[in-house]
Amino acid sequence: MSTRAGIVVTGTEVLSGRVADRNGPWLSDRLRDLGVDHAYTLVVGDRPGDIEAALAFLRDESVGMILTSGGLGPTADDLTAEVVGGFQGREMVLDAALEGRIGVILARNSRRWRDVDPEALSASNRKQAVVPAGATILEPVGTAPGLVVPPAGGDGPTVVVLPGPPGELQAMWPAAAATAAFRAAIAGATSYEQHMLRLFGIPESEIAETLRVAEDAHGLDGLEVTTCLRRGEVEVVTRFEPAAAPAYAALEATVRERHGDTLFSVDGSSVDQQVAALLLERGWTIATAESCTGGLLAGRLTDLAGSSAYVAGGLVVYSNQAKTALAGVDAGLIERVGAVSTEVADALADGARARLGADVGVGITGVAGPGGGTERKPVGLVCFSVAGPDGARLGHSATLPGSRADVRERSTTIAMHMARRLLRGEGGLRGT
Amino acid sequence: MSTRAGIVVTGTEVLSGRVADRNGPWLSDRLRDLGVDHAYTLVVGDRPGDIEAALAFLRDESVGMILTSGGLGPTADDLTAEVVGGFQGREMVLDAALEGRIGVILARNSRRWRDVDPEALSASNRKQAVVPAGATILEPVGTAPGLVVPPAGGDGPTVVVLPGPPGELQAMWPAAAATAAFRAAIAGATSYEQHMLRLFGIPESEIAETLRVAEDAHGLDGLEVTTCLRRGEVEVVTRFEPAAAPAYAALEATVRERHGDTLFSVDGSSVDQQVAALLLERGWTIATAESCTGGLLAGRLTDLAGSSAYVAGGLVVYSNQAKTALAGVDAGLIERVGAVSTEVADALADGARARLGADVGVGITGVAGPGGGTERKPVGLVCFSVAGPDGARLGHSATLPGSRADVRERSTTIAMHMARRLLRGEGGLRGT
Numbered sequence: 129m130s131t132r133a134g135i136v137v138t139g140t141e142v143l144s145g146r147v148a149d150r151n152g153p154w155l156s157d158r159l160r161d162l163g164v165d166h167a168y169t170l171v172v173g174d175r176p177g178d179i180e181a182a183l184a185f186l187r188d189e190s191v192g193m194i195l196t197s198g199g200l201g202p203t204a205d206d207l208t209a210e211v212v213g214g215f216q217g218r219e220m221v222l223d224a225a226l227e228g229r230i231g232v233i234l235a236r237n238s239r240r241w242r243d244v245d246p247e248a249l250s251a252s253n254r255k256q257a258v259v260p261a262g263a264t265i266l267e268p269v270g271t272a273p274g275l276v277v278p279p280a281g282g283d284g285p286t287v288v289v290l291p292g293p294p295g296e297l298q299a300m301w302p303a304a305a306a307t308a309a310f311r312a313a314i315a316g317a318t319s320y321e322q323h324m325l326r327l328f329g330i331p332e333s334e335i336a337e338t339l340r341v342a343e344d345a346h347g348l349d350g351l352e353v354t355t356c357l358r359r360g361e362v363e364v365v366t367r368f369e370p371a372a373a374p375a376y377a378a379l380e381a382t383v384r385e386r387h388g389d390t391l392f393s394v395d396g397s398s399v400d401q402q403v404a405a406l407l408l409e410r411g412w413t414i415a416t417a418e419s420c421t422g423g424l425l426a427g428r429l430t431d432l433a434g435s436s437a438y439v440a441g442g443l444v445v446y447s448n449q450a451k452t453a454l455a456g457v458d459a460g461l462i463e464r465v466g467a468v469s470t471e472v473a474d475a476l477a478d479g480a481r482a483r484l485g486a487d488v489g490v491g492i493t494g495v496a497g498p499g500g501g502t503e504r505k506p507v508g509l510v511c512f513s514v515a516g517p518d519g520a521r522l523g524h525s526a527t528l529p530g531s532r533a534d535v536r537e538r539s540t541t542i543a544m545h546m547a548r549r550l551l552r553g554e555g556g557l558r559g560t
Numbered sequence: 561m562s563t564r565a566g567i568v569v570t571g572t573e574v575l576s577g578r579v580a581d582r583n584g585p586w587l588s589d590r591l592r593d594l595g596v597d598h599a600y601t602l603v604v605g606d607r608p609g610d611i612e613a614a615l616a617f618l619r620d621e622s623v624g625m626i627l628t629s630g631g632l633g634p635t636a637d638d639l640t641a642e643v644v645g646g647f648q649g650r651e652m653v654l655d656a657a658l659e660g661r662i663g664v665i666l667a668r669n670s671r672r673w674r675d676v677d678p679e680a681l682s683a684s685n686r687k688q689a690v691v692p693a694g695a696t697i698l699e700p701v702g703t704a705p706g707l708v709v710p711p712a713g714g715d716g717p718t719v720v721v722l723p724g725p726p727g728e729l730q731a732m733w734p735a736a737a738a739t740a741a742f743r744a745a746i747a748g749a750t751s752y753e754q755h756m757l758r759l760f761g762i763p764e765s766e767i768a769e770t771l772r773v774a775e776d777a778h779g780l781d782g783l784e785v786t787t788c789l790r791r792g793e794v795e796v797v798t799r800f801e802p803a804a805a806p807a808y809a810a811l812e813a814t815v816r817e818r819h820g821d822t823l824f825s826v827d828g829s830s831v832d833q834q835v836a837a838l839l840l841e842r843g844w845t846i847a848t849a850e851s852c853t854g855g856l857l858a859g860r861l862t863d864l865a866g867s868s869a870y871v872a873g874g875l876v877v878y879s880n881q882a883k884t885a886l887a888g889v890d891a892g893l894i895e896r897v898g899a900v901s902t903e904v905a906d907a908l909a910d911g912a913r914a915r916l917g918a919d920v921g922v923g924i925t926g927v928a929g930p931g932g933g934t935e936r937k938p939v940g941l942v943c944f945s946v947a948g949p950d951g952a953r954l955g956h957s958a959t960l961p962g963s964r965a966d967v968r969e970r971s972t973t974i975a976m977h978m979a980r981r982l983l984r985g986e987g988g989l990r991g992t
Contacts, residue, residue, distance in 0.1 A: 141788040143601060144592070145585015146756075146795065152603065153577015160576070167610055169575060171584065171601040174786050178599055185617045203768040205786045234765070248769030293789065295962040324578075333666070336635040337680030354606050354637045356573040357725065363578065416855075416876070422862030423848075423855030426876040430854025433930050433964055441882035444848070444858040444874035446867070450916055454873065454886075484882055498865050530727040532865055 130165045130318045131193065134186035134285075138199040138208055139292060140173040150294045151197040158301060159195075163317035167191065174205040183215045187284050193313045194285045198292030200272035202252030209275060212287045213260030217280035220258050226265060226273060227257035233271050264307045269296040276309045286313035318369060323376060325364040325383055326393035328545050329557055334387070335362055342382040351375055359541045361399075392548070399544045400428060406551035407438035407488070412517075414547065415486035416442035417455040417476035419467065419493040420510060425540045440486040445476065455479030455491075468493050468505050470523050473513035481515055488550065489515045490543050494528075496535045510539045514546045522546050522556045562597045562750045563625065566618035566717075570630040570640055571724060572605035582726045583629040590733060591627075595749035599623065606637040615647045619716050625745045626717045630724030632704035634684030641707060644719045645692030649712035652690050658697060658705060659689035665703050696739045698722075701731040708741040718745035750801060755808060757796040757815055758825035760977050761989055766819070767794055774814040783807055791973045793831075824980070831976045832860060838983035839870035839920070844949075846979065847918035848874035849887045849908035851899065852926040852942060857972045872918040877908065887911030887923075900925050900937050902955050905945035913947055920982065921947045922975050928964045942971045946978045954978050954988045 135155050141147045152169040159166040167189065170182040179199070186194050199208030213220045234249050256272050259265060266274030275289040288304050290297045304310055327335070335355050342348060350372030355364045364383065368376055384391055392399065407414055416426045426442035429435060443454045448467055451457040457475040465471045476491025494510025501507035508528045515521045524546060528535045545557060567587050573579045584601040591598040599621065602614040611631070618626050631640030645652045666681050688704050691697060698706030707721040720736050722729045736742055759767070767787050774780060782804030787796045796815065800808055816823055824831065839846055848858045858874035861867060875886045880899055883889040889907040897903045908923025926942025933939035940960045947953045956978060960967045977989060 139788060140784075140786040140799075141790070141795065141797065143584075143598065144588045144797075146797065147788060147790050148580060148585070152575075153580070156576045166575065167605070168614065169603040171603070173599070181617075181621055182600065185613075189613055201768075201787075202765045203771060203787050245766065245769055248765050248772075251772070252765045252768055295966060333634045333680050333684045334677065336633075336684055337677055339635060340680075340683070352572075354572040355633075355635045356571060356579060357633075358573070358579050363573065365573065365576075365578065367572075418855075421859070422867070422871070423850075423858030423874055423876065426855030427853070427859050427968075430876070430878060431965070431968075435854070436878050439854070439876075439878050441878045441886065442855055442876035443886075444855065444862070444871075444876070446862060446871050446873045450873035453917070454875075454915065483886065485885070533863070534727060536859075536863075 130163060130320070131314050131316045132165045132167045132189070132191045133159050133193040133195065133314075134167055134189070134191045135169040136179065136182045136186070136194060136196045137169060137171045138174060138179055138196060140205070142198070143171050143173045151290070151292070151297050154294065154298060155195050155197070158305070160320065160322060162305070162314060163319040164193065164314050165320075174199060174207060176207050176211050179208065179211045180215055183212070183287065191285050192316065194287045195290060196287060197290050197297055200256065200274075200289070200291045202255060202271070208289055209259060212275070212277050212289050213263075216260060216277050216287060218260035218262055218277065221261045222254065222258050223265065224257075226259065227253060230256055230268060230271055230273070233268060264309050266300050266303045266307075269299040272296070274300045274304060276304060276307045278309050278313070286310065320367055320369060321373070322365060322367045323380070324393070324396040325380065325391060326398070327362045327364070327387055327390045328360065328392055328399070329390045330362060330387060332357055332362055335364060338383055338386050341386070342379050345382065346378045347375065348379065349375060351379060353379070360538050361541065392545070399541070399548055400432065403429075403544055403547050403551065404432050404435065404438065406548065410487075410551065412487035412551075413438050413440040414488040414490065415440040415480040415484035416490045416492075417480035418442065418444055419446060419451065419476070420496040421492050421536050421539050422446060424536055425490065425492065425543050428540050428544070440484040443480060443483065451476065455483060466505065468495055468509060468511060470511050470513065470525060473511040474515070474521070474523065477513040477515040477521070487517055488547060490547060492539055492543055494535070494539060496532045498532055508535050510535065510542070512539070512543055512546055514543070514550045516550050520550055522550050524557050562595060562752070563746050563748045564597045564599045564621070564623045565591050565625040565627065565746075566599055566621065566623045567601040568611065568614045568618070568626060568628045569601060569603045570606060570611055570628060572637075574630070575603050575605045583722070583724070583729050586726065586730060587627050587629070590737070592752065592754060594737070594746060595751040596625065596746050597752075606631060606639060608639050608643050611640065611643045612647055615644070615719065623717050624748065626719045627722060628719060629722050629729055632688065632706075632721070632723045634687060634703070640721055641691060644707070644709050644721050645695075648692060648709045648719060650692035650694055650709065653693045654686065654690050655697065656689075658691065659685060662688055662700060662703055662705070665700060696741050698732050698735050698739075701728040704728070706732045706736055708736060708739045710741050710745070718742065752799055752801060753805070754797060754799045755812070756825070756828040757812065757823060758830070759794045759796070759819055759822045760792065760824055760831070761822045762794060762819060764789055764794055767796060770815055770818050773818070774811050777814065778810045779807065780811065781807060783811060785811070792970050793973065824977070831973070831980055832864065835976055835979050835983065836864050836867065836870065838980065842919075842983065844919035844983075845870050845872040846920040846922065847872040847912040847916035848922045848924075849912035850874065850876055850924045851878060851883065851908070852928040853924050853968050853971050854878060856968055857922065857924060857975050860972050860976070872916040875912060875915065883908065887915060898937065900927055900941060900943060902943050902945065902957060905943040906947070906953070906955065909945040909947040909953070919949055920979060922979060924971055924975055926967070926971060928967045930964055940967050942967065942974070944971070944975055944978055946975070946982045948982050952982055954982050956989050
């Protein structure tokens with residue numbers, strides 16, 4: 129049995145959803161890398177009683193390690209260090225040397241701002257240097273130190289206290305994982321493998337049936353299989369100890385056999401990464417002309433570092449006037465068939481290619497909603513076109529469900545898959 | 561004391577962070593609207609024992625209601641209905657009428673796909689129609705029904721079982737909240753108010769000091785104040801029962817007095833909403849020319865429904881060639897001062913205005929990283945320019961910390977604030 133761990137994310141702003149939690153997922157990946165079984169993430173507000181109850185729940189569930197994020201800032205609602213100290217039976221003490229080091233950081237940072245109150249700074253400084261006695265201190269990345277706090281009595285989980293800003297937390301992680309207290313807490317970890325299959329263009333019920341077929345044919349013993357729908361893609365993730373590798377290979381073969389046409393990734397790579405690799409491999413560039421997605425596809429294409437090697441650029445042509453002036457779409461065509469049409473999508477793809485001198489052009493035009501739909505062109509209708517060299521072209525239209533944000537996001541996924549298929553010399557999409 | 565509630569988000573894909581949880585935050589808002597005190601969100605994988613432990617923790621914490629999301633799909637890892645039935649002491653029974661209604665939905669949906677296996681469909685159908693005896697059934701929005709499940713013994717929290725896909729969950733919510741079992745479970749709810757102040761351009765330590773000043777001057781009794789940093793903005797959220805409204809008014813006055821120049825929102829409105837309102841008010845349009853942000857600013861401007869009224873469009877000019885060809889930036893200028901420079905930012909803003917015939921143009925050029933930095937132009941350096949009618953212009957440069965994604969996102973926030981200031985006829989930004 130592997131060491132189990134839990135994550136406690138503190139912060140009323142995260143609990144209420146004003147801020148999306150990026151630390152739980154990131155820490156989950158790190159735990160998996162270490163062979164630690166991540167069992168729970170608890171999100172709690174900035175209330176000491178609730179934070180303590182969350183810690184106690186995880187102790188009752190016999191986790192060997194608890195990671196906390198947040199609540200180390202200068203304001204009075206930042207309470208994590210104190211609550212963890214009490215939970216582990218340790219007194220809070222001012223670490224004078226740490227206070228000095230934080231002071232140096234604060235003095236340096238304050239030069240970025242005008243009119244900073246020095247008294248405010250030094251009060252913040254002192255608060256952040258009060259730590260549980262006997263804890264291992266992790267040097268601040270921002271201004272807050274992290275902590276590794278074993279239980280004073282020796283029995284129970286070790287608590288690793290990390291800052292809330294994702295950049296600080298991530299930068300502090302290697303130091304945390306290297307401490308003796310951390311290593312001791314996860315001494316029982318076994319290694320897991322995790323593999324992901326990604327499919328595009330089939331409903332989840334088909335995968336459910338395939339898993340039943342695989343179970344009947346060769347069993348799924350030792351495999352923890354989960355499936356989920358995401359942005360129109362089906363993901364099948366399997367976690368197993370090394371001894372179950374043959375069972376996983378049999379499962380993968382069954383999925384491949386039954387869903388060869390929609391299985392696009394067996395190594396966890398995303399369609400974004402595949403499109404990038406295909407463009408680099410061919411030495412081609414890509415350009416976009418987007419109406420309803422308003423730049424999101426270009427933003428997604430440029431998410432990856434190094435994308436300047438293959439992204440020529442893009443046009444956001446929200447108005448009909450912009451479609452004509454920027455992407456060269458014939459105004460008469462728009463008048464004849466409407467801005468949301470396969471013809472205009474084609475013209476946008478061609479315009480993107482021509483205006484940006486790119487090898488591949490992508491055109492998207494649709495009704496993102498919530499207004500603007502008609503009986504013939506309802507909210508959610510989106511037309512796509514991808515054009516390549518030598519007259520290569522794929523077209524697609526779909527009426528996408530969900531909110532404005534859903535329609536826009538799903539549209540970028542469909543466009544990515546069309547680009548992938550064109551780059552691989554394959555035909556168009558089936559259902560989406 | 562108000563009714564407390566907890567949320568249990570199930571799904572290994574959410575626990576491991578492959579899918580960001582959108583349901584916890586959304587449900588948290590709904591609970592607040594109902595005056596219910598949201599105390600915890602627990603994220604658990606698709607393991608029955610862990611789901612049950614999460615439910616038991618919330619029961620021990622005396623919540624009156626538990627909302628679950630996810631685990632209602634057709635695959636064998638979808639276990640929530642069964643676990644909740646057991647937890648509430650209720651037998652699982654096949655609801656034949658529900659099976660029939662799900663069958664109709666599945667038959668209709670299967671027309672979207674080619675080659676769907678009818679046996680797979682009917683097995684999925686049956687699984688999703690097995691529900692706890694005595695539960696109130698919420699009609700499916702996708703294919704999965706929701707459930708409102710009071711404890712069989714009458715003692716303990718009522719569990720509301722909702723589907724995982726955010727669109728389905730949100731569409732099902734009104735029906736769930738209208739059931740008699742739901743109303744009974746939250747009968748003790750009191751109403752809370754929640755207000756948010758947003759500031760841009762100051763460090764969090766200044767707000768900490770202001771809260772101490774406010775506490776000394778007039779106390780913060782009855783106010784639950786939390787602050788957080790988000791994308792370079794500081795948010796101060798205060799939650800209180802109606803009787804504490806005067807205390808909140810005093811707090812707001814103190815913040816306004818000390819931070820009038822950086823406090824940009826007292827009604828919870830975002831800078832995005834304010835820019836949209838200012839553009840509509842003036843009858844102006846806006847256009848973008850983005851290099852390092854690659855379309856994210858245009859995507860953000862078009863996030864809001866109705867943005868076609870004021871977004872003319874945008875240019876994504878990743879390469880120098882595109883900067884010249886599309887935005888009309890002088891190639892000699894780029895050669896002389898470099899693509900990342902205030903001069904090129906100005907030229908991009910002017911080019912966006914001119915090429916899209918917009919009233920306001922925004923230019924962004926920078927080094928998003930992780931590569932491409934030099935000693936003079938390090939990773940994170942971003943130059944901004946916003947140009948308006950009659951020669952109005954604001955410029956700004958900043959070296960932003962964090963990852964490529966952080967730099968890109970923070971850049972869109974700075975650009976939004978600059979646009980806001982230009983639209984209000986104010987001067988440029990101070991620190992960021």
